[in-house]
Amino acid sequence: MNNKLSKDKIRILITGGTFDKEYDEINGRLFFKDSHLPEMLSLGRSRLDVDVRTLMMIDSLEMTDADRAMIAEQCAAAPGERLVITHGTDTMSETARFLEGRVAGKTIVLTGAMIPYKFGSSDGLFNLGSALAFVQVLGPGVYVAMNGRCFAAANVRKNKKTGSFEERE
Amino acid sequence: MNNKLSKDKIRILITGGTFDKEYDEINGRLFFKDSHLPEMLSLGRSRLDVDVRTLMMIDSLEMTDADRAMIAEQCAAAPGERLVITHGTDTMSETARFLEGRVAGKTIVLTGAMIPYKFGSSDGLFNLGSALAFVQVLGPGVYVAMNGRCFAAANVRKNKKTGSFEERE
Amino acid sequence: MNNKLSKDKIRILITGGTFDKEYDEINGRLFFKDSHLPEMLSLGRSRLDVDVRTLMMIDSLEMTDADRAMIAEQCAAAPGERLVITHGTDTMSETARFLEGRVAGKTIVLTGAMIPYKFGSSDGLFNLGSALAFVQVLGPGVYVAMNGRCFAAANVRKNKKTGSFEERE
């Protein structure tokens, strides 16, 4: 380990997921409107140099490989080397592995939430703080930051029963 | 940079600060009772291997060098090499510099909050996620993790006007 | 109008509705577990003499006339004359009219919420305070307390587009 922190601008790519779900009080369903990322960065008093791009606003169970190819393109085309991707947890590990190998020389950290930010008890703020820290320090590669931990893309899965992320055997 | 993440147990030392302030509804003043750290870790769905010790519950403006010496002893005596210290923001930079040089061979990250966790709009969850990420990746040294950023103890100060942390000139 | 406030014990009957919906972080759906009524009364620092009974925990779109007959029985069988019923908003007006005529000599106030209490931005606390006030002052009859207002059962409907309650023409 060493102590170098990157000062590069960080690009945040938004793809939706539980992070950004809201409650529609007219029909009682969960839905997507705008991302809460800017509000969360402001709440966290973040002074990082970031720019935020919304690529899509979908449940990750509905994410196709065409969507993933578009995310990979956006990662490759980004001017800087450090990216955070907000993503639904259900297929976060799959997207991480998809990006690995397709995007070289960049540090990419995927994160998300188990509870929508708007529901007042979200793990989203904790995870966002964590992902933004890991992306400043880790070398090139694709990672998943959840549960306070950081996993290499090749070695992570969501445990469907507990909802936690863990190493694959 | 490299990609090694420590899997050591992390010790969290609690010293008080805005993080843990509550509102006393009988007399209308802010006060300390118990730490909210365990609740925050649970809210963040943290699966990190941590142990939490409360050293004191004070406003950092009241922290003396005797208090700081005690914190340094606790850091040195901790079995592991990775520690997070929750601390009031007003003298966080001073404590960081005090610890530097007095505790060798350990990674120590100080963090805190501008708004009490109980006030529902705290930066505390974001900062805690950030500090726990930095402490897993950085090499030995004393750091301050605030505003999404991480500063070496020698090179940090709180800007009293903006409330943000920044590099010293 | 006069100024008599009842000091009778108030019975609160819980039937579910948006009031009590929670977010299931494993499958991403809304569901019912326990009622939040006791927590809400405690948060509101209520010192009213109440007892709380959970009759069912359902979405009001699923409420049948058999369910409504059971609610009417419970109202009639309650020892006191003052009842508040928490209820989903979609069929609250229908249940109010069902109870009217079937339960005589009692003051019954139905209330609910547009946003689940657990989502941190609920109108539930406001409505609960309102319903508990109306039930102490109004004479026998069945009422709906929503949007800060109170409607007689015979003259209320939910506007499906705005989500607000209003007089029927």
Place this chain on the structure above:
Amino acid sequence: MNNKLSKDKIRILITGGTFDKEYDEINGRLFFKDSHLPEMLSLGRSRLDVDVRTLMMIDSLEMTDADRAMIAEQCAAAPGERLVITHGTDTMSETARFLEGRVAGKTIVLTGAMIPYKFGSSDGLFNLGSALAFVQVLGPGVYVAMNGRCFAAANVRKNKKTGSFEERE
């Protein structure tokens, strides 16, 4: 009791109190800025016809009889007969008794909060819903609406130990 609900416009007079206190993150003190009343009415999905006037923004321990005389004048001068006053809890009972006798023929309900609205766990929303309900139904007089209950001005005091309102012996 009868069942008449007033449909008059309700005037809300704001005087400050815990209701509206905020946390100053630069100096760590509680302070007043703008009233949260409009936000609370919106959160409660209130459809009542109200107008809101801010008379002062003070801690009720600092309220003088000159302030109270001004409040009485504002009550008398208001075009309608129904008023809600938000007020610090420490001297709410005193102000209620001051207004009684000085303002005739109007229904005036004082309310407040033990916890600031901004602290995310406020009894304020509950009390506001309660006060707005009582003011629509009760006849002329001055009342205090706290803890889900409603007290005549002549017969109320705050219990300094428990923080609750109760009848005077």
